[in-house]
Structures are given as structure tokens and as C-alpha cells.
Amino acid sequence: MAKPLILVTNDDGITAPGLRHLIRYLKDFGDIVVVAPDSPQSGKGHAITVDDTLFLNQMSVDEGAQKEYSCSGTPADCVKLAMRELLDRKPDLCVSGINHGSNASINVIYSGTMSAAIEAGIEGIPAIGFSLCDHAWGADFKPAEAAIKRIVAESLEKGIPNGVILNVNIPNVSETELKGIKVCRQARANWREKFDKRQSPSGKDYYWLTGEFELLDNGEDTDEWALAKNYISVVPTQFDLTAYHAVQQLNEWEL
Amino acid sequence: MAKPLILVTNDDGITAPGLRHLIRYLKDFGDIVVVAPDSPQSGKGHAITVDDTLFLNQMSVDEGAQKEYSCSGTPADCVKLAMRELLDRKPDLCVSGINHGSNASINVIYSGTMSAAIEAGIEGIPAIGFSLCDHAWGADFKPAEAAIKRIVAESLEKGIPNGVILNVNIPNVSETELKGIKVCRQARANWREKFDKRQSPSGKDYYWLTGEFELLDNGEDTDEWALAKNYISVVPTQFDLTAYHAVQQLNEWEL
Numbered sequence: 001m002a003k004p005l006i007l008v009t010n011d012d013g014i015t016a017p018g019l020r021h022l023i024r025y026l027k028d029f030g031d032i033v034v035v036a037p038d039s040p041q042s043g044k045g046h047a048i049t050v051d052d053t054l055f056l057n058q059m060s061v062d063e064g065a066q067k068e069y070s071c072s073g074t075p076a077d078c079v080k081l082a083m084r085e086l087l088d089r090k091p092d093l094c095v096s097g098i099n100h101g102s103n104a105s106i107n108v109i110y111s112g113t114m115s116a117a118i119e120a121g122i123e124g125i126p127a128i129g130f131s132l133c134d135h136a137w138g139a140d141f142k143p144a145e146a147a148i149k150r151i152v153a154e155s156l157e158k159g160i161p162n163g164v165i166l167n168v169n170i171p172n173v174s175e176t177e178l179k180g181i182k183v184c185r186q187a188r189a190n191w192r193e194k195f196d197k198r199q200s201p202s203g204k205d206y207y208w209l210t211g212e213f214e215l216l217d218n219g220e221d222t223d224e225w226a227l228a229k230n231y232i233s234v235v236p237t238q239f240d241l242t243a244y245h246a247v248q249q250l251n252e253w254e255l
Numbered sequence: 256m257a258k259p260l261i262l263v264t265n266d267d268g269i270t271a272p273g274l275r276h277l278i279r280y281l282k283d284f285g286d287i288v289v290v291a292p293d294s295p296q297s298g299k300g301h302a303i304t305v306d307d308t309l310f311l312n313q314m315s316v317d318e319g320a321q322k323e324y325s326c327s328g329t330p331a332d333c334v335k336l337a338m339r340e341l342l343d344r345k346p347d348l349c350v351s352g353i354n355h356g357s358n359a360s361i362n363v364i365y366s367g368t369m370s371a372a373i374e375a376g377i378e379g380i381p382a383i384g385f386s387l388c389d390h391a392w393g394a395d396f397k398p399a400e401a402a403i404k405r406i407v408a409e410s411l412e413k414g415i416p417n418g419v420i421l422n423v424n425i426p427n428v429s430e431t432e433l434k435g436i437k438v439c440r441q442a443r444a445n446w447r448e449k450f451d452k453r454q455s456p457s458g459k460d461y462y463w464l465t466g467e468f469e470l471l472d473n474g475e476d477t478d479e480w481a482l483a484k485n486y487i488s489v490v491p492t493q494f495d496l497t498a499y500h501a502v503q504q505l506n507e508w509e510l
Contacts, residue, residue, distance in 0.1 A: 046300030054462040080448050109301050154508045164501045181510040185497040207309040236501035242440040246419045246491035253409045255436040
């Protein structure tokens with residue numbers, strides 16, 4: 001029987017330590033093909049390249065049995081190109097990450113990591129995005145290893161429900177501090193942006209986006225609650241954005 | 256009493272005919288401020304500019320009472336900059352579009368038009384994205400005028416439910432062929448990509464994304480069904496991506 005085929009991608013780029021750790025954690029689960037951006041793509045949301053060229057380069061960043069390709073496009077482009085141009089069969093799983101930084105709560109909307117996983121989900125491939133709540137390039141991914149392996153093993157054995165993508169976030173704590181894994185809902189939250197306004201040498205105003213995360217949710221069933229309590233959060237995430245609860249109210253409008 | 260403040264944006268760029276028509280249709284509803292990308296941003300999904308500079312330029316494309324600004328960033332950046340740097344009060348409504356091309360069914364995931372509206376929704380601003388199912392720059396927006404005005408009037412009068420954004424798509428037919436407005440759910444669909452593989456003058460392979468839309472849904476309550484029957488579709492859309500129906504199943508995993 002063929003080993004499971006696992007497509008691995010991310011948004012921090014093909015050389016990112018989070019991706020390199022993920023490849024090592026996954027290597028005993030199946031045949032690994034990596035298709036990842038050739039440069040950082042954080043905050044790219046579900047962008048795709050519709051009016052520009054795309055390049056793919058086979059390469060070898062680390063030793064190992066995995067095949068690796070870098071792609072000039074977005075995380076979603078990586079998944080599309082892998083499916084249509086590189087893989088000879090449908091992957092059994094797509095794993096994106098490990099992201100350097102949280103994709104919990106509203107961050108899922110802006111996340112390139114999750115957009116790659118969601119793109120795979122749209123294609124009918126079981127998919128997971130992993131993120132560690134530490135932006136540092138030198139972040140410690142080791143405490144996450146056991147939980148990542150357990151979630152991947154359960155995903156392959158039990159099957160992720162169709163149309164559902166797992167958004168897994170890992171708190172930035174040591175292995176002994178980790179309390180376990182909780183299935184959660186996405187917390188209500190927002191970013192309070194502050195734009196840092198500057199002047200160019202020629203006197204033109206420009207802005208840098210900065211901001212502070214604002215939690216708007218006191219629930220004890222959210223990903224933010226779980227992370228604050230040192231649990232790994234797993235949010236089942238979907239791409240049917242219909243707000244079914246609002247249909248009746250809108251049907252009362254005079255349209 | 257102050258007139259309603261309406262923030263207008265799009266993803267096709269500040270000079271796009273769809274935006275220019277939208278401004279004219281909205282001008283009697285309130286004070287209009289336009290903050291739109293300085294270049295086309297189709298397919299940008301919910302991208303934001305996290306590691307680059309952003310520029311804003313006040314300008315005047317058409318005559319009228321509206322204030323207009325072009326922005327070097329994505330549609331979501333336009334909304335963030337408008338909120339934090341340009342507007343002296345919270346808008347009563349954000350309207351994005353009129354997009355040149357459909358944002359029905361799975362297109363909502365890739366849509367810059369809808370990402371701007373969703374960004375406003377995250378900020379607690381009632382928001383609507385309008386799209387005409389015709390990619391042509393010279394598309395005929397006139398048949399959509401009456402329905403757009405009715406939807407905007409009802410939105411201001413009745414109030415869009417909190418956390419809900421309206422995704423409105425308009426079939427490309429004449430005014431007499433339009434059958435009315437239907438509240439719908441997002442149809443299940445996918446893009447069957449085909450990459451057009453070419454060689455650069457120096458012999459390097461590259462790809463252009465092309466593809467065909469594939470409807471995977473026979474329901475008669477979807478946006479695609481409504482559009483095919485010459486109805487305008489209104490899908491209430493949300494940014495809580497939690498797949499609540501999957502929580503129980505995942506809780507049975509050994510995690």
C-alpha cells in the first residue's frame with residue numbers, strides 16, 4: 001500500500017525554521033512534498049496571483065527524503081501549483097506551518113498559513129494549519145512536537161470532516177507547562193491599528209501599519225481562552241462564509 | 256442631524272467604472288468618502304500590508320461632493336487607513352464595488368472587494384460588497400442601479416445584523432430581464448485551475464493561472480442558482496469561520 005502523500009507548505013517562506021521543524025515531525029507519516037513560497041508571505045490572506053507570472057524551482061534545503069519546491073507566488077498559489085503541476089496523485093493531507101506567530105481568533109482572516117490550508121480544503125484535501133504564538137525566527141518549536149504528531153496521526157486515522165480545516169495554535173510555553181489540546185471556537189477579537197506616519201526624504205507622507213490586539217470575547221470555549229491557559233487550541237474552520245442565522249432577518253427586508 | 260457617512264472602496268482601483276457608478280448611485284444617501292487602491296487588486300483576498308510602506312493621496316477623479324483618496328495598499332488597507340487616519344467619525348456604512356466580475360460562491364474567498372467589506376464588518380461598520388457578473392471594463396452597470404439603491408436604503412433603515420456583511424452579486428442582464436433580489440447561501444463550488452506553462456527567453460519555465468469555474472451544488476437556495484435565474488443574490492457573510500457542526504466530532508478524537 002502506498003504511504004500517505006503529505007503536501008507541506010507555509011507562509012514564512014521555504015527556509016523558515018517553523019517549516020523545517022514541521023518536515024522533520026512529519027517524515028515518518030508518509031511521503032512529503034514541500035511547495036512553499038520563496039519569500040515571506042505573512043498577512044497575504046487568501047491572495048492568489050491572477051495577473052502575473054509564477055515560477056517554481058526544485059531545490060533541496062535540508063537533507064531528507066522529501067521533495068522540495070519553492071514558488072514565487074502566495075501560499076494559496078503554492079497549493080494550486082502543487083495540485084495541478086507537481087503531484088501525481090491527490091494528497092492525503094496538507095499541512096501548513098509551523099507559522100511564526102499566532103493565527104488564533106481574527107488572525108485567521110489575514111493568515112497566509114491558513115489560506116494555504118483552506119485552499120487545500122476547498123480542493124477536498126484534509127488540511128491543518130499549525131502556528132506557534134512566537135514571532136521570533138529562533139522560536140522554540142520543540143514543545144509542540146508531540147501534539148503536532150498526535151493531531152496529524154488522528155487526522156490520518158479518523159479523517160477530518162469534509163469542508164473543515166483545522167486551525168491549530170500552540171502557546172509559547174515549555175513542554176512541561178503545556179496543559180493539553182482543546183477543541184475551540186474562534187474568539188471575537190480585533191486589531192486596534194495605529195499607523196506610524198513618517199515623511200520621506202522628499203517630504204511625502206507615508207505610513208507603517210502597527211497595532212494592538214484587542215480581545216472582545218469572555219467565553220471559556222475560545223481559542224484565545226485556551227491559549228491563555230496554556231492549552232493548544234484546535235478550531236474547526238470552514239470556507240462556507242454564509243451567516244445562516246441572518247437569512248430570516250434579511251428575508252423580512254423589502255427587497 | 257448629520258447625514259450618514261458612507262465609506263466607499265473597491266479592488267479594481269480608484270478609476271474603475273464600477274466604483275465611479277457606485278459613487279453616483281450613493282451620493283443622495285449621505286456624505287461620501289472614497290478610499291480606494293491606486294492600482295487593480297483583484298484576487299488579493301484579505302491581504303494586508305505588514306512589511307511595507309503605505310501611501311495615501313487626496314485626489315479628485317470625478318466632480319461631486321465626495322472626498323477621494325487613493326491608497327498604495329490592498330482593499331483591506333484602504334479601510335484600515337480610512338478608519339484610523341482619515342475619518343473623523345465612524346462610518347454608518349461601508350460599500351465596496353461595484354466589482355467587475357462575480358464574487359458569488361467560492362469567489363468570496365479570493366475577493367478583494369469582499370475583503371474590504373469584511374474588514375469594515377470586523378470594525379463593527381455595516382458593510383456591503385456589490386459585484387456585477389461581467390469582467391469587462393465597459394460593463395453596463397445601469398441595470399443594477401435601482402437594486403443597489405434599494406439594498407443600501409434598507410441597510411441604512413433596518414440595519415445589517417452585527418457581524419454580518421452582505422455579498423451582493425448582480426447577473427449580467429438587462430433591467431427588464433432582472434427578476435428581483437433573493438437572499439441566498441454561498442454555493443459550493445471550486446476553480447479547476449489550468450496553468451498555462453511557458454518558457455522565458457532565457458529558457459526558464461513559468462506559469463500563468465487560468466481555470467474554469469466548477470459548480471458543485473444543485474441547491475435552489477444558492478447564489479449561483481439565483482444568478483442563473485436572473486435574480487440578484489444577497490448572501491449574508493460572516494468572519495467567524497468556526498465550523499460549529501464539527502466540534503463534537505473532533506471532541507471524540509484522542510487528543
